Amino acid sequence: MASGLKQRALPRDYLSISESTILHLRKPYIIAWWSVAFPGFGHILLGQYFRGMGLIVWEILINLHSKINTAMVYSFTGNIQMANDTLNPRLLLLYIPVYLFGIWDSYRGSVELNKEYKISEIKQTPITKYKMNSKGINFLDKRSPVFAFIWALFIPSLGQFYQQRILASFFTLLWTVIFIYFSNFLEGFIYLLQGDFARSTEVINIQWLLFIPSFYFFTVYQSYTETVELNKLFDKEQAAYLEKNFQSSDFKINKGRLVE
Amino acid sequence: MMQIFATFEHSMYLEVGISELQKNGITDIFAVPLKRVNNEAAVFDSLTRSDGRSFLDSGFALAVILSTIFASKGFEWELGAIYWGLIGAGSGLLIGTLFEVLVFKMKNKDKKLRLFKKSNQNIGEVILIIKCEPKDDKLISDILKKNLAVGLAKVN
Numbered sequence: 001m002a003s004g005l006k007q008r009a010l011p012r013d014y015l016s017i018s019e020s021t022i023l024h025l026r027k028p029y030i031i032a033w034w035s036v037a038f039p040g041f042g043h044i045l046l047g048q049y050f051r052g053m054g055l056i057v058w059e060i061l062i063n064l065h066s067k068i069n070t071a072m073v074y075s076f077t078g079n080i081q082m083a084n085d086t087l088n089p090r091l092l093l094l095y096i097p098v099y100l101f102g103i104w105d106s107y108r109g110s111v112e113l114n115k116e117y118k119i120s121e122i123k124q125t126p127i128t129k130y131k132m133n134s135k136g137i138n139f140l141d142k143r144s145p146v147f148a149f150i151w152a153l154f155i156p157s158l159g160q161f162y163q164q165r166i167l168a169s170f171f172t173l174l175w176t177v178i179f180i181y182f183s184n185f186l187e188g189f190i191y192l193l194q195g196d197f198a199r200s201t202e203v204i205n206i207q208w209l210l211f212i213p214s215f216y217f218f219t220v221y222q223s224y225t226e227t228v229e230l231n232k233l234f235d236k237e238q239a240a241y242l243e244k245n246f247q248s249s250d251f252k253i254n255k256g257r258l259v260e
Numbered sequence: 261m262m263q264i265f266a267t268f269e270h271s272m273y274l275e276v277g278i279s280e281l282q283k284n285g286i287t288d289i290f291a292v293p294l295k296r297v298n299n300e301a302a303v304f305d306s307l308t309r310s311d312g313r314s315f316l317d318s319g320f321a322l323a324v325i326l327s328t329i330f331a332s333k334g335f336e337w338e339l340g341a342i343y344w345g346l347i348g349a350g351s352g353l354l355i356g357t358l359f360e361v362l363v364f365k366m367k368n369k370d371k372k373l374r375l376f377k378k379s380n381q382n383i384g385e386v387i388l389i390i391k392c393e394p395k396d397d398k399l400i401s402d403i404l405k406k407n408l409a410v411g412l413a414k415v416n
Contacts, residue, residue, distance in 0.1 A: 027317065030317050030321070033321050037321075037324045072328075073331075073332040073335060076329055076333055077332060077333060077335065077336050141272075142270075142271050142272065145304070145305050185342070188340070188341070188342055189342055192342055192343060197339055197343075200340045200341075200342065201334075201335055201340045201341055204340075204341055204342070206332075206335065206341075209331065209341060209345075210328060210331065210332070212345075213323075213324055213327035213328050213331060213345060217320050217324050217327070217349065218320075218324075220320070221316065221320040224316065225314065225316070231305075234270065235270040235385070238274070238275070238293070238386075239270070239293035239386070241275075242291035242292075242293050242386065243291070243293060245291075246278075246289050246290055246291035246388075247291065247292075248290065251288070251290045251389070251391070253263070253389065254261070254263045254415045254416065255415075256415050256416040257415065257416060258413060258414070258415055259262065259414040259415065259416050260412075260413065260414045
């Protein structure tokens with residue numbers, strides 16, 4: 001580290017008991033894509049949790065009120081008339097600007113954050129390894145991305161729990177339960193297993209069901225990729241620790257014979 | 261004086277090992293963390309390795325699109341919304357990932373690609389050099405082995 005430089009850059013991580021916010025490179029178009037799939041997801045990936053959660057709640061409420069998911073199903077199946085009849089126009093026009101804003105803002109946010117990341121990486125800004133207080137303990141740890149993936153496949157939220165992202169985890173779990181409950185997903189699933197396709201389609205609530213695909217795959221994706229990034233940060237922190245403490249300049253390497 | 265060379269993967273075992281050595285009075289330790297040089301990529305990263313490439317981005321993007329559209333269409337198709345949603349998700353994930361693999365193959369003809377990292381290729385990410393009396397040799401190699409050293413050599 002150049003000691004003459006004034007430190008004026010983001011630290012490379014911030015640990016609290018309930019969240020681990022980290023800096024790493026993101027592909028802006030992937031971030032924008034997740035905002036297309038569900039407003040707020042792009043911001044969550046950037047570590048802007050409050051913006052992300054706010055947009056997610058906004059999306060769910062206005063989508064429910066305007067019946068956008070139901071209208072989407074009718075449109076995909078070619079019933080344009082039914083789609084138009086379903087849509088509730090009262091708040092519909094409020095939806096579009098916020099939706100587009102979410103995409104644009106997360107895209108430009110990731111571009112800006114990538115620049116900050118590069119500066120932090122050049123300046124080798126601090127990486128916090130430990131956090132402990134009366135509410136609990138959090139530290140950089142080695143975790144298996146494949147297990148994060150598998151746990152997230154079973155129940156959305158467990159991947160984030162594994163990463164010690166407790167708030168995000170319970171936020172995800174709460175909405176998962178709400179979506180499953182109101183969409184009658186599990187009831188429809190049981191009829192499917194029994195081979196009763198017509199009954200299954202009948203009990204399912206279209207409006208609520210359509211929240212599930214993007215929500216589900218997002219949590220799996222985030223669980224996997226963020227675990228990889230947390231591991232990289234662990235490696236960087238350890239390398240910096242070793243370089244600082246175990247590279248004394250008077251250490252001489254032996255040039256003798258290999259014994260064993 | 262002899263020197264023991266050991267290589268490690270980055271993990272907490274490495275720091276536990278160093279602490280145990282220090283507790284036993286062995287403090288003349290030199291560490292060299294290595295920068296990774298890749299000539300192989302894997303679709304899935306493992307606990308100890310990640311190659312900095314993501315092959316799953318397009319797969320997940322396509323899974324979301326296809327599962328939403330197929331689940332919608334599924335309300336009219338025979339198998340129903342859930343099965344079609346799952347079919348859409350699975351095929352989206354597969355097509356997207358295959359697409360990224362193909363693009364990778366086209367751009368990097370000289371690089372090998374695996375699904376998972378081969379476990380016997382853990383050649384180490386950190387080199388540890390420990391200066392010691394020959395009598396401590398056994399103690400040190402035991403501590404290093406117990407804490408998952410990947411490679412070990414002794415030089416006098």
